[in-house]
Amino acid sequence: MEIYYQGLVATYWQQVFLWEAALNSSYKIRVYVFERVLKRNLSFFEGGGGVLTGDVAYRITAEASDIADTVYALLNTIVPSGLQLAAMATQMMKVSPILSLVSALVIPCICIVIGYLGHRLSKISKKAHLTVAKLSAYLNEVLPSMLFIKASNAEQCESARFQKLAQADLVEQLKKKRIKAFIPQIVQGVYIGTLLIFCVGLVVVSRGAIDGASMLSFVTSLFLLIEPIQGVGKAYNELKQGEPAIERLFDLTKFSSQVIEKPDAIDLGSVTGDVKFCNVSFKYGENMPLVLDALNLHIKPGETVALVGPSGGGKTTFLKLLLRLYEPLCGSILIDDQNSRSCTLESLRRHVGLVSQDTTLFSGTVSENIGYRDFLGKIDMKKVEHAAKTANAHEFIRNLPAGYETNIGQRGSIFSGGQKQRLAIARAIYQDSSILLLDEATSALDSKSELLVRQALERLMENRTVLVIAHRLETVLMADRILLLENGKLEEVSRTSLVSNSNYDSLMASGMVI
Ligand SMILES: Nc1ncnc2c1ncn2[C@@H]1O[C@H](COP(=O)(O)OP(=O)(O)OP(=O)(O)O)[C@@H](O)[C@H]1O
Numbered sequence: 021m022e023i024y025y026q027g028l029v030a031t032y033w034q035q036v037f038l039w040e041a042a043l044n045s046s047y048k049i050r051v052y053v054f055e056r057v058l059k060r061n062l063s064f065f066e067g068g069g070g071v072l073t074g075d076v077a078y079r080i081t082a083e084a085s086d087i088a089d090t091v092y093a094l095l096n097t098i099v100p101s102g103l104q105l106a107a108m109a110t111q112m113m114k115v116s117p118i119l120s121l122v123s124a125l126v127i128p129c130i131c132i133v134i135g136y137l138g139h140r141l142s143k144i145s146k147k148a149h150l151t152v153a154k155l156s157a158y159l160n161e162v163l164p165s166m167l168f169i170k171a172s173n174a175e176q177c178e179s180a181r182f183q184k185l186a187q188a189d190l191v192e193q194l195k196k197k198r199i200k201a202f203i204p205q206i207v208q209g210v211y212i213g214t215l216l217i218f219c220v221g222l223v224v225v226s227r228g229a230i231d232g233a234s235m236l237s238f239v240t241s242l243f244l245l246i247e248p249i250q251g252v253g254k255a256y257n258e259l260k261q262g263e264p265a266i267e268r269l270f271d272l273t274k275f276s277s278q279v280i281e282k283p284d285a286i287d288l289g290s291v292t293g294d295v296k297f298c299n300v301s302f303k304y305g306e307n308m309p310l311v312l313d314a315l316n317l318h319i320k321p322g323e324t325v326a327l328v329g330p331s332g333g334g335k336t337t338f339l340k341l342l343l344r345l346y347e348p349l350c351g352s353i354l355i356d357d358q359n360s361r362s363c364t365l366e367s368l369r370r371h372v373g374l375v376s377q378d379t380t381l382f383s384g385t386v387s388e389n390i391g392y393r394d395f396l397g398k399i400d401m402k403k404v405e406h407a408a409k410t411a412n413a414h415e416f417i418r419n420l421p422a423g424y425e426t427n428i429g430q431r432g433s434i435f436s437g438g439q440k441q442r443l444a445i446a447r448a449i450y451q452d453s454s455i456l457l458l459d460e461a462t463s464a465l466d467s468k469s470e471l472l473v474r475q476a477l478e479r480l481m482e483n484r485t486v487l488v489i490a491h492r493l494e495t496v497l498m499a500d501r502i503l504l505l506e507n508g509k510l511e512e513v514s515r516t517s518l519v520s521n522s523n524y525d526s527l528m529a530s531g532m533v534i
Pocket residue numbers: 063066304311329330331332333334335336337338530
């Protein structure tokens with residue numbers, strides 16, 4: 021009885037240690053892969069890698085968990101099976117070394133069968149991973165678009181699309197389960213079949229060489245090998261099944277950086293906000309047309325420059341180059357006369373703030389969103405409140421159930437469009453960078469909200485170098501200079517000529533509200 025209880029305790033601790041090892045390895049892989057993903061070029065997230073973001077999320081969550089299951093199953097079967105195999109083999113060697121070596125010939129037969137089936141399992145498993153990843157990517161795309169789906173009466177259509185993907189997944193999962201169930205049976209079948217042939221042969225060949233009792237002990241050992249051999253087969257099964265998840269995860273980490281930080285890159289200390297584009301050209305790919313064609317521009321510290329032009333003219337690309345999210349094809353960008361290629365990416369992006377059109381907010385509290393710059397350190401609540409007041413956001417934040425500590429829901433779903441914009445402006449005020457890139461939101465707000473956002477913008481732009489992609493005439497009129505970006509070229513336009521000549525068409529094409 022005591023031995024029985026000792027067995028229970030030992031099994032418990034064995035499982036605890038094995039799970040600890042398995043989960044720790046999947047945790048380490050997950051963290052490493054995500055760190056690498058964060059370092060990937062922006063083009064990968066803009067669809068350049070042909071991988072959907074939902075698929076990336078699936079790999080880092082579900083498939084990393086699959087790795088833990090694989091490691092656990094491997095350790096759990098390979099250790100006891102290995103020990104059993106060693107014990108049986110020793111016993112057989114004691115009885116008859118020659119017969120043991122002859123019997124070992126069964127091993128290559130088993131290896132060939134397991135190898136072939138394992139390869140098939142790995143292929144089928146890969147397909148099963150792809151179908152479930154597609155399902156996850158689909159859900160990631162559709163669930164945040166529920167407003168549009170409902171408004172478009174598209175529930176039935178989406179349900180049909182989901183069913184199609186789920187059906188494809190069902191087929192692949194079934195194939196995988198079938199082959200998984202088949203492998204241990206076939207391994208056992210081949211082993212027993214081959215053994216029977218060997219046993220008969222052994223009895224005939226060794227007649228008289230060893231006594232009956234030894235022969236019985238030898239054959240019993242051979243049959244006792246079935247279970248551990250099956251265990252090894254199972255472990256191989258698990259490895260092959262987990263292989264595609266490991267491959268897909270590590271695929272995410274393989275890339276070459278387009279934007280490379282020099283080993284001797286300098287940290288930009290304080291910056292006055294002088295920006296120069298010198299002969300900058302850019303295109304997104306080898307066979308793509310030039311988006312920016314030998315551009316020259318000098319923005320002086322504290323100056324506000326409005327960028328206007330037709331849709332697809334390259335305005336956002338211009339901002340991306342300034343943030344060094346892409347590298348120019350030729351030419352250079354200077355910040356305070358320092359080539360941006362010679363600066364650390366961290367210091368460059370610390371001095372260049374961005375307020376994008378889609379007002380990116382994260383789930384978390386209001387203060388975490390405004391103080392995002394210090395998210396890992398200590399968020400300065402006084403600064404948060406000051407930023408919110410300056411951005412005309414303090415009033416509505418104060419009326420929230422938990423004020424600055426209110427959770428804002430997924431992507432700030434509890435706020436109106438104008439409120440989200442003011443929160444994004446408050447975040448930029450908190451960040452306090454000398455150079456500000458503004459991609460003005462195109463969606464129209466009611467006149468009261470519009471006024472509050474405009475006031476907030478004006479305060480944000482004070483004492484900074486501002487490059488604003490302007491969609492409203494009022495914003496254009498706030499600028500010191502207006503630049504038209506069209507056909508890859510920059511042209512300065514005067515206020516008076518803005519709506520009165522041929523530029524009007526370009527401005528209207530850019531969605532400008534005049
Ligand atoms: N990641 C990308 N990969 C390939 N081409 C791209 C990418 N991003 C933009 N482009 C292309 O580069 C050109 C310039 O795009 P960009 O977004 O800079 O224009 P934009 O002036 O900001 O347009 P809009 O006013 O409509 O936002 C377009 O033809 C666009 O299709």
